[in-house]
Amino acid sequence: MKKVITGKDIIRQLKADLIGKDSYRGVTLTYTWLANQFGHFSLGFIPTFVGYLILKRHLPEQQASLYAALAVSLFWLTFEIFNFLGPLLSRKSRSSYIFQPAWGNIAFDTVTDLMYFWSGAFMASILCAYTTTAMAVLAVLTLLVLYPAYYWYLTKMYLQVPSYPFQFRLSQWSTKHIPDENIALVRRFLDNKDQGMHLFLFGPKRSGKTSLSVAIATEMSIRHHSAVYTSAMKLYCMFFEHDDDSAANVLWTWRKASILVIDDINPGDPIKEDIISPERFLSFVDTFSTNDINRTVLRQTNVIWVLGDDDASRKLSERWQDMLTGIGVEKEKLLSLNLQLYNEAPAKAEYDLRMQS
CATH class of the missing domain: 3.40.50 (Rossmann fold)
Structure with missing residues (x-):
């Protein structure tokens, strides 16, 4: 019978990634993915906080916190659209591939990144000055990100077990x-x-x-x-x-x-x-x-x-x-x-x- 990764396997791997020091045990692909998403969250959180400090000089605090989150979210949306559509629409880029990239998989990865960017932005907005709008957006994003988080963490487990000599698609x-x-x-x-x-x-x-x-x-x-x-x-x-x-x-x-x-x-x-x-x-x-x-x-x-x-x-x-x-x-x-x-x-x-x- 061929092996599949179970829920118990995921929990065991998650414990291994969150507890202990990577300085003596090495870094796994799952740990790297968690750190990467924390980085995306931070790239939404920190600019929103800085934007709030600037905007609150000219706007009410609630408006400043919400506008800062919206501005940062819009920036990352624009960046990721350009980052994704650039190679996709470029004729030169498409013609250079012998095997076309899995564009659907890449699009899903892009959407996942955006969810973490946006979650960080609206979390900062709530902490700076609470608004029901920011809270509602964060709640929706939290629910939406559950499946992508499960999928990508599971995928990284499937990628790290084989011990490939290098990462190569x-x-x-x-x-x-x-x-x-x-x-x-x-x-x-x-x-x-x-x-x-x-x-x-x-x-x-x-x-x-x-x-x-x-x-x-x-x-x-x-x-x-x-x-x-x-x-x-x-x-x-x-x-x-x-x-x-x-x-x-x-x-x-x-x-x-x-x-x-x-x-x-x-x-x-x-x-x-x-x-x-x-x-x-x-x-x-x-x-x-x-x-x-x-x-x-x-x-x-x-x-x-x-x-x-x-x-x-x-x-x-x-x-x-x-x-x-x-x-x-x-x-x-x-x-x-x-x-x-x-x-x-x-x-x-x-x-x-x-x-x-």
């Missing part, structure tokens, strides 16, 4: 000459409603394999799919582990994930030899001698395989597909994408992101 991945059929394969994998879809990513070094795999999995995580990112070497050890969630300090193991990214199976050019063959990989899969649990999990999980080069002479794609069909994966659920080094843009982005992480 699909719209950031760019290669000028990627064929349309490759784009269609990625979309087919993303939009697949069933479990057990497999996507092979072949290509030499600096072709953007890892960044593309992380980008695809990130989009799935944002859709609230449980994901795990791992290198092949780590996964080989995981094959030996018993599936005991209570013993692991994680929300789900690789066997409970709905999408699995297996990176660095083979390095690719300039290293010509394949370190791991399909046959050798299957021998690690079968390390559980008592049952075929590893085969079952691989058969029922959406998997992105990051491999080395593929060419007509070695027929690696066929061999890896044969390995999966041999354990019961349906052939129509096998997708293979061979990336070529069309330019260095994705590879440079991947390198820069690795250095930042």
